[in-house]
Amino acid sequence: MPRLVNLHPSRGGALALGALPFLLLIAAYLFGSATRLAENPDDKLLPAPSAMVDTLKSYAIEEDRRSGEILWWLDTGASMKRLLIALGISALVGIVGGLAIGALPLVRSLLGPFVAALAMIPPLAILPILFIVLGLGEVAKIALIVFGVAPCIVRDVSLRAGELPKEQLIKAQTLGASSWLLATRVILPQLWPRLIDALRLTLGSAWLFLIAAEAIASTEGLGYRIFLVRRYLAMDVILPYVIWITLLAYTMDWLLRNTRARLFPWAEAH
Amino acid sequence: MAAVTVKNLWKEYGDQVVLENLNLQIADREFVTLIGASGCGKTTFLRMLLGVEQPTRGQLLIDGQPVPPEPGPDRGIVFQRYSLFPHLSVLENLMLGLEFSGSRWLGKLFGARRRAALEKAESLLEAIGLHTARDKYPSQLSGGMQQRLSIAQSVIREPKILLLDEPFGALDPGITADMHEIILRLWQANRMTIFMITHDLKESFQLGTRLLVFDKRRHDPHAPERYGATVTYDIPLNRKKQAMPAPALTVELAR
Numbered sequence: 001m002p003r004l005v006n007l008h009p010s011r012g013g014a015l016a017l018g019a020l021p022f023l024l025l026i027a028a029y030l031f032g033s034a035t036r037l038a039e040n041p042d043d044k045l046l047p048a049p050s051a052m053v054d055t056l057k058s059y060a061i062e063e064d065r066r067s068g069e070i071l072w073w074l075d076t077g078a079s080m081k082r083l084l085i086a087l088g089i090s091a092l093v094g095i096v097g098g099l100a101i102g103a104l105p106l107v108r109s110l111l112g113p114f115v116a117a118l119a120m121i122p123p124l125a126i127l128p129i130l131f132i133v134l135g136l137g138e139v140a141k142i143a144l145i146v147f148g149v150a151p152c153i154v155r156d157v158s159l160r161a162g163e164l165p166k167e168q169l170i171k172a173q174t175l176g177a178s179s180w181l182l183a184t185r186v187i188l189p190q191l192w193p194r195l196i197d198a199l200r201l202t203l204g205s206a207w208l209f210l211i212a213a214e215a216i217a218s219t220e221g222l223g224y225r226i227f228l229v230r231r232y233l234a235m236d237v238i239l240p241y242v243i244w245i246t247l248l249a250y251t252m253d254w255l256l257r258n259t260r261a262r263l264f265p266w267a268e269a270h
Numbered sequence: 271m272a273a274v275t276v277k278n279l280w281k282e283y284g285d286q287v288v289l290e291n292l293n294l295q296i297a298d299r300e301f302v303t304l305i306g307a308s309g310c311g312k313t314t315f316l317r318m319l320l321g322v323e324q325p326t327r328g329q330l331l332i333d334g335q336p337v338p339p340e341p342g343p344d345r346g347i348v349f350q351r352y353s354l355f356p357h358l359s360v361l362e363n364l365m366l367g368l369e370f371s372g373s374r375w376l377g378k379l380f381g382a383r384r385r386a387a388l389e390k391a392e393s394l395l396e397a398i399g400l401h402t403a404r405d406k407y408p409s410q411l412s413g414g415m416q417q418r419l420s421i422a423q424s425v426i427r428e429p430k431i432l433l434l435d436e437p438f439g440a441l442d443p444g445i446t447a448d449m450h451e452i453i454l455r456l457w458q459a460n461r462m463t464i465f466m467i468t469h470d471l472k473e474s475f476q477l478g479t480r481l482l483v484f485d486k487r488r489h490d491p492h493a494p495e496r497y498g499a500t501v502t503y504d505i506p507l508n509r510k511k512q513a514m515p516a517p518a519l520t521v522e523l524a525r
Contacts, residue, residue, distance in 0.1 A: 175427055
């Protein structure tokens, strides 16, 4: 009998093991839902799957009677737009800031401590400031996400730049590289994979800040909807929305991982 | 031309003396091998020639001019590891030096200039036997292939001086014979002055035209940092008389 640490599942086995917690959760839900509904058919806490499918239909296919919009897609579109713009800005700030701090000692001394301090401010604590200064519109929500995510990305990317072997940078200089060429041809290309990793890691907090901002001041969006229907204990809306958000986040993560493998094959472990 | 003059050179870090009173005159196109125990200032000396460390006192001159305070294309370097660019293919690694010199802002060449650079890089690849691996990334190469590429990469800008910091230290003994042949060929073809640190005594005799042994003349057991190393043996090597004083020196170094 080999040691437990040396036991590896087969391909099929790994799939089955991975699916197990999901199946257990679903089974537990179905059991709980059926038991509660048998006791009280009007129970709202654990709605039956059929009830959720009905709600899903009314949200995702039928137009809302009041606004004439299809709420599911309206919310998804609004949230994704905010999230993608914010992540785009954060990535840009992250790569430019990370490169400058990582490559130039002068900029590192200038901005390193500042960014480190900035990253320590809890973004939700300054949400009121953002709303006061920027108003209740889209800008404040995007700013919150950027504020929460960009400093972490800057730090992570600049750390990577600092990790590059000194030998490499010296070698490039003996090949005649100026500071500019060193940054653009040697350091920057090696930071892209880390930028993608940093984006993947901050995706969770980006969603957190998005939903927080939407919950407080918004008229549409996935977070807005969840907090709106909370008043009516509408678990048949909340649960599908949560699953949908999870699915969106997971897909984004998967896309980023694939992009990294495709664009930067040299950075994959051999 | 690359004659190196060392005059009363000292290197100290605070109280710690690394090199003391080094005096040397190295002729152009000399192949200098440097040996000595670890921590004897060989690498410090090389790093001063490279321009990443500055002498505390004294002078270090190349062709009568002080060594610039930062690395430049007149002085190539091959480290033991980490001197290839992992995000570039073998060919791109080799082209990089030419692209740096040919394009100040993009660092990329186009058209006829690119073709000329490509031709030069490919003939060099052929010479080091790596043409079949031209599209691979460094991480896909063996250690010997990586070092061959690293040497070729340093030579492509035609430096006056080539610095080698234990370039073959991490390689299998079988491979080093090939590497010796390549380095000698490039040395003769490119008219460089070479400084090479090695821990392999046989190698230092085989390759060099001049052998420098770094060691401490004086030693204070209560304050080991008090005295620095200097060149204790300076042996001109004639290629035809290779089997010279190796045994005696081995005893000296094994101490």
